[in-house]
Amino acid sequence: MPTKRKRVTLEDVARAAGVSAMTVSRVINHTGRISPATRQHVSEVIEQLGYRPSRAARTLVTAKTGMIGVVVPDITNPYFAEIVHGIEDVAWEAEYSVLLANTNENPAREAAVLSQLDDAAVDGLIPVSSRLPDETLLPLLKQHRAVVTINRQFPRVASCVRPRHGYGFRAYQSALYLARAGHQRIGYINLQRSLINMQIETLIERMAEHNITIRREWCATCLPTWEAGYQTGHALLAEHPELTAIVAGNDLVALGVMRAAIELGRRIPQDLALIGGDDILLASQVTPPLATFRVPKYEIGANAARLLFARMNGDLTYQEYLYEEEFIPRGSAP
Amino acid sequence: MPTKRKRVTLEDVARAAGVSAMTVSRVINHTGRISPATRQHVSEVIEQLGYRPSRAARTLVTAKTGMIGVVVPDITNPYFAEIVHGIEDVAWEAEYSVLLANTNENPAREAAVLSQLDDAAVDGLIPVSSRLPDETLLPLLKQHRAVVTINRQFPRVASCVRPRHGYGFRAYQSALYLARAGHQRIGYINLQRSLINMQIETLIERMAEHNITIRREWCATCLPTWEAGYQTGHALLAEHPELTAIVAGNDLVALGVMRAAIELGRRIPQDLALIGGDDILLASQVTPPLATFRVPKYEIGANAARLLFARMNGDLTYQEYLYEEEFIPRGSAP
DNA sequence: ATGAAAGCGCTAACAT
DNA sequence: ATGTTAGCGCTTTCAT
Numbered sequence: 001m002p003t004k005r006k007r008v009t010l011e012d013v014a015r016a017a018g019v020s021a022m023t024v025s026r027v028i029n030h031t032g033r034i035s036p037a038t039r040q041h042v043s044e045v046i047e048q049l050g051y052r053p054s055r056a057a058r059t060l061v062t063a064k065t066g067m068i069g070v071v072v073p074d075i076t077n078p079y080f081a082e083i084v085h086g087i088e089d090v091a092w093e094a095e096y097s098v099l100l101a102n103t104n105e106n107p108a109r110e111a112a113v114l115s116q117l118d119d120a121a122v123d124g125l126i127p128v129s130s131r132l133p134d135e136t137l138l139p140l141l142k143q144h145r146a147v148v149t150i151n152r153q154f155p156r157v158a159s160c161v162r163p164r165h166g167y168g169f170r171a172y173q174s175a176l177y178l179a180r181a182g183h184q185r186i187g188y189i190n191l192q193r194s195l196i197n198m199q200i201e202t203l204i205e206r207m208a209e210h211n212i213t214i215r216r217e218w219c220a221t222c223l224p225t226w227e228a229g230y231q232t233g234h235a236l237l238a239e240h241p242e243l244t245a246i247v248a249g250n251d252l253v254a255l256g257v258m259r260a261a262i263e264l265g266r267r268i269p270q271d272l273a274l275i276g277g278d279d280i281l282l283a284s285q286v287t288p289p290l291a292t293f294r295v296p297k298y299e300i301g302a303n304a305a306r307l308l309f310a311r312m313n314g315d316l317t318y319q320e321y322l323y324e325e326e327f328i329p330r331g332s333a334p
Numbered sequence: 335m336p337t338k339r340k341r342v343t344l345e346d347v348a349r350a351a352g353v354s355a356m357t358v359s360r361v362i363n364h365t366g367r368i369s370p371a372t373r374q375h376v377s378e379v380i381e382q383l384g385y386r387p388s389r390a391a392r393t394l395v396t397a398k399t400g401m402i403g404v405v406v407p408d409i410t411n412p413y414f415a416e417i418v419h420g421i422e423d424v425a426w427e428a429e430y431s432v433l434l435a436n437t438n439e440n441p442a443r444e445a446a447v448l449s450q451l452d453d454a455a456v457d458g459l460i461p462v463s464s465r466l467p468d469e470t471l472l473p474l475l476k477q478h479r480a481v482v483t484i485n486r487q488f489p490r491v492a493s494c495v496r497p498r499h500g501y502g503f504r505a506y507q508s509a510l511y512l513a514r515a516g517h518q519r520i521g522y523i524n525l526q527r528s529l530i531n532m533q534i535e536t537l538i539e540r541m542a543e544h545n546i547t548i549r550r551e552w553c554a555t556c557l558p559t560w561e562a563g564y565q566t567g568h569a570l571l572a573e574h575p576e577l578t579a580i581v582a583g584n585d586l587v588a589l590g591v592m593r594a595a596i597e598l599g600r601r602i603p604q605d606l607a608l609i610g611g612d613d614i615l616l617a618s619q620v621t622p623p624l625a626t627f628r629v630p631k632y633e634i635g636a637n638a639a640r641l642l643f644a645r646m647n648g649d650l651t652y653q654e655y656l657y658e659e660e661f662i663p664r665g666s667a668p
Numbered sequence: 669a670t671g672a673a674a675g676c677g678c679t680a681a682c683a684t
Numbered sequence: 685a686t687g688t689t690a691g692c693g694c695t696t697t698c699a700t
Contacts, residue, residue, distance in 0.1 A: 007397075007454070009693055020671045025695060033669055054454045056399070057693035059390035060676050063341075067433070075422070076415045085410050088436040092443070097455075099401070100434035102422040109426070120341070120388045121431075226615060255619060281560060285589060287621035343677055354687045359679060367685055391677035394692045 008051045017045040028053055067097045068308060069122035071113055073131055073193070075102045077224065077252060078280040079297055083128055083150065086301025094309055096123075105193055105223055107131045114140040124308045126150060131193040146311035148304045151196050155318045159307040161300050164322035168198030170293050172206055173327060174247040174275040179212040181333070183245040183273060187218035189232055189257065191249035194224060218243055222253060229256025237264050237272075244272060245333070251276035251283045251292050258286065258332065274332040288331025296323050342385045351379040362387055401431045402642060403456035405447055407465055407527070409436045411558065411586060412614040413631055417462055417484065420635025428643055430457075439527055439557055441465045448474040458642045460484060465527040480645035482638045485530050489652045493641040495634050498656035502532030504627050506540055507661060508581040508609040513546040515667070517579040517607060521552035523566055523591065525583035528558060552577055556587060563590025571598050571606075578606060579667070585610035585617045585626050592620065592666065608666040622665025630657050 014021040019042060026032040027042040034042075045051075059065050070087055072080040084100065091098050099122055103110040110132055117125060124146035130137050138154055141147045147158035151167070154160070163169060171188060178186050186207075191197050198206075200219040207214050220236050222228035229248060233256055237243065248254035254276030258268060266272045268288055276283055276292035283290040303321040310319065348355045353376060360366040361376045368376075379385075393399050404421055406414040418434065425432050433456055437444040444466055451459060458480035464471050472488055475481045481492035485501075488494070497503060505522060512520050520541075525531050532540075534553040541548050554570050556562035563582060567590055571577065582588035588610030592602060600606045602622055610617055610626035617624040637655040644653065 007693085010695095011693075021694080022671060022696095023669085026670085029695085031695095035669060038669080052452050052454060054394070054693050056390050056393035056454065057676090058695075060388070060394050060678085060693080061695045063676080065390070070434075074419075075409070076412065076419050078410065078412070078415075081410045081412075081415050084434075085408075085436060088409070088434070089438070092436075097450075098434050100418075100422070100432050102419060102426075104423070116431075118386050120386060120390065259619065282616045282619060285593065285616060286619050341677085344679095345677075355677090356679080356688080357686060360686085363679085365679095369685060372685080388677050391692090392679075394677080394694085395679045397692080 007054070008049045010051075010053070013042070013045050013049055013051050016049060017042050065121060065123050066095070067099050067122045068124040068126065068305070068312075069099045069101065069117040071101045071103060071110060071117070071125070071127045071130070073103050073105045073110070073129055074225070075100070078282070079250065079252075079278045079295070080128060082297035083301035083304075086298040086303075087126060087305045088301075090302045090305035090309075094305075096309075103131070105131065105225075107136075107193065111136060111140065115143070118143045119145045124148070124312045126304050126308055127152070128304075129194065129196065131195065133195065146308055148308040148311065150300060150304050159311055159319040161304045161307065161321045161323065163295075163325050165325060167196040168202060168206070170277050170325055171198040171203050171247055171249070173293075174333075175203060175207055175212065175214065176210065177327065178245040178247065178273055178275065178333065179207070179210065181273070184213075185218065185240075185242050185244050186212075186214055187220070187236055187240065187243045187246040188214060189229070189236070189246060189248045189253055190219065190221045191224045191253065192221045192228075194249065197249045224250050224252060226252045226256045229253030230260050231256070233257030233260030234264070237261060237266065245274070246272065247275050248277060250278050251280045251290060253277075254290055254292070254332075255282055255286060258290065269332050269334055273334075276332075279328060284330070291330040291333035292328055293325040294328050295325055299323065341388070342383045344385075344387070347376070347379050347383055347385050350383060351376050399455065399457050400429070401433050401456045402458040402460065402639070402646075403433045403435065403451040405435045405437060405444060405451070405459070405461045405464070407437050407439045407444070407463055408559070409434070412616070413584065413586075413612045413629070414462060416631035417635035417638075420632040420637075421460060421639045422635075424636045424639035424643075428639075430643075437465070439465065439559075441470075441527070445470060445474065449477070452477045453479045458482070458646045460638050460642055461486070462638075463528065463530065465529065467529065480642055482642040482645065484634060484638050493645055493653040495638045495641065495655045495657065497629075497659050499659060501530040502536060502540070504611050504659055505532040505537050505581055505583070507627075508667075509537060509541055509546065509548065510544065511661070512579040512581065512607055512609065512667065513541070513544065515607070518547075519552065519574075519576050519578050520546070520548055521554070521570055521574065521577045521580040522548060523563070523570070523580060523582045523587055524553065524555045525558045525587065526555045526562075528583065531583045558584050558586060560586045560590040563587030564594050565590070567591030567594030568598070571595060571600065579608070580606065581609050582611060584612050585614045585624060587611075588624055588626070588666075589616055589620060592624065603666050603668055607668075610666075613662060618664070625664040625667035626662055627659040628662050629659055633657065 101113040129151045150161045222232040435447040463485045484495045556566040
């Protein structure tokens with residue numbers, strides 16, 4: 001009863017099968033010409049010995065790891081979980097593994113992760129909604145052979161998955177929609193850390209062009225979590241009870257605001273209309289359901305992975321997958 | 335402008351610094367004795383050359399990958415996302431990476447993943463709520479040096495994180511609670527694939543001991559997703575409109591049922607009481623809020639990772655982390 | 669169709 | 685405190 005299981009190596013298989021290591025290697029990799037008889041025999045020995053090739057050894061010589069790195073700000077955010085789901089499915093089909101790093105919305109941790117995950121650790125990288133500024137992110141991405149960014153754009157170094165109508169589209173459309181519905185005092189909650197949402201000042205300007213006034217103090221910024229939305233909602237509504245509508249950067253925040261508003265006795269949508277941003281399941285299930293934008297999260301992930309494999313296979317042309325964001329009117333903003 | 339970046343190796347650094355490879359290795363690993371001067375000098379050269387150690391080479395010689403494998407049935411299920419979050423945080427502190435595999439509730443895919451992730455790929459493994467039967471799972475786990483199971487138990491090969499009061503606790507308590515509240519026709523939706531929830535027959539028996547009748551046809555089984563719960567809810571309520579309460583295996587299913595019930599004109603809880611199982615965010619936000627059980631998801635993940643590191647560090651004694659499940663009465667089941 | 673030799677980049681073990 | 689030697693397990697030549 002051997003306590004110390006020693007790893008079965010190619011060499012072991014070769015010896016047992018009475019062939020050379022190369023022959024075994026060829027059988028495993030389905031490469032080169034092998035006589036059916038030998039192949040059969042070797043396969044049996046492999047099976048019998050329970051041989052499993054060493055990833056490390058293979059990686060050392062081929063310089064390929066069979067893994068792709070995925071970096072997300074918050075895996076508990078359904079938006080990111082769906083994207084990871086899409087990535088993972090495509091990776092699985094391609095026989096790749098996913099190295100997942102969660103940065104907890106912490107840019108420093110993201111930078112650390114990104115530099116650890118250099119091209120020795122993964123064959124390709126998908127940073128999802130990176131929270132790092134361009135000048136920090138770009139050099140980090142350059143360390144990698146293949147990169148596809150989601151919701152960020154670096155045409156020189158990475159293919160890209162991003163919204164067709166630009167990053168400010170949702171906030172802009174939401175505010176416009178609310179204004180046209182008659183709202184005069186619209187607040188906006190921008191997402192802290194997110195570098196792709198419309199900035200508060202920008203929204204104010206763009207709305208001014210339509211003769212719609214959004215006052216700076218009706219706006220706020222918070223982390224893209226439910227809790228942050230809840231707190232910000234309480235604070236904003238306490239200070240500015242005059243608000244009749246709020247646009248939030250994503251659903252989690254909008255739903256936090258909704259809860260806060262309800263606690264403060266506001267009826268939704270009569271006293272306060274609300275629009276979110278990414279159509280997570282929760283949005284459709286609350287009462288009233290949250291108006292938001294349909295975003296093809298799974299497809300975003302799946303297509304990012306597909307673009308990544310294209311780059312990993314040597315096609316370094318810049319490619320894009322542009323996803324649509326479609327407004328979904330629901331009870332919270334009729 | 336060199337197109338072909340060649341990897342900077344230990345050797346390169348050693349040469350540039352005028353020392354041996356070993357010295358550089360020692361500097362990197364903070365191992366052995368090094369004179370401050372040399373250390374300083376070597377560090378500078380490393381920095382200057384942008385040297386990054388090769389994981390593969392290191393793994394090949396040390397037989398350690400610096401990665402732990404995490405296998406989950408469905409990363410978009412908030413229950414699992416939270417657990418992964420906990421695991422990832424602890425792994426990060428220990429300077430480990432997480433190799434995530436999503437099996438999409440597909441046992442065959444889980445088995446494939448588990449056998450690929452053998453001890454050459456990861457230093458440790460955490461299968462979360464495995465959907466594989468004992469006899470399939472056990473041999474797969476044996477391939478690994480270190481394993482911690484969540485919601486499954488194999489004392490001989492793995493430490494374990496599991497509910498203190500056993501796997502049937504929630505369904506049992508829920509049914510009892512509802513019966514005591516006066517419900518006479520209680521249905522139960524068990525989770526397909528999940529091997530840890532109370533089986534329908536078992537619940538029927540246990541309730542019979544309390545003189546509570548649960549009829550087999552009031553019960554159903556479905557996948558642990560919202561959609562499955564929704565469909566099952568529709569079907570069950572259509573066939574058995576006499577039901578006054580339903581216990582579901584988890585929140586996602588309960589919430590799907592809630593939606594179906596509302597669509598069928600049932601008022602919750604007056605016409606139908608509902609109890610879920612794991613207190614995801616969604617549960618607290620719907621109207622009425624879903625009665626469920628508080629489950630320390632993040633802690634489950636974090637502690638599983640801690641137990642795993644203990645095993646990886648050579649302590650192969652069987653250890654457990656028993657988590658509490660606490661009933662949270664809410665509007666859906668007053 | 670198969671084999672032999674060389675080496676990927678690193679560290680363990682043993683010098684010095 | 686630092687260097688030397690010898691592999692880890694595999695694949696890439698290049699032979700045969």
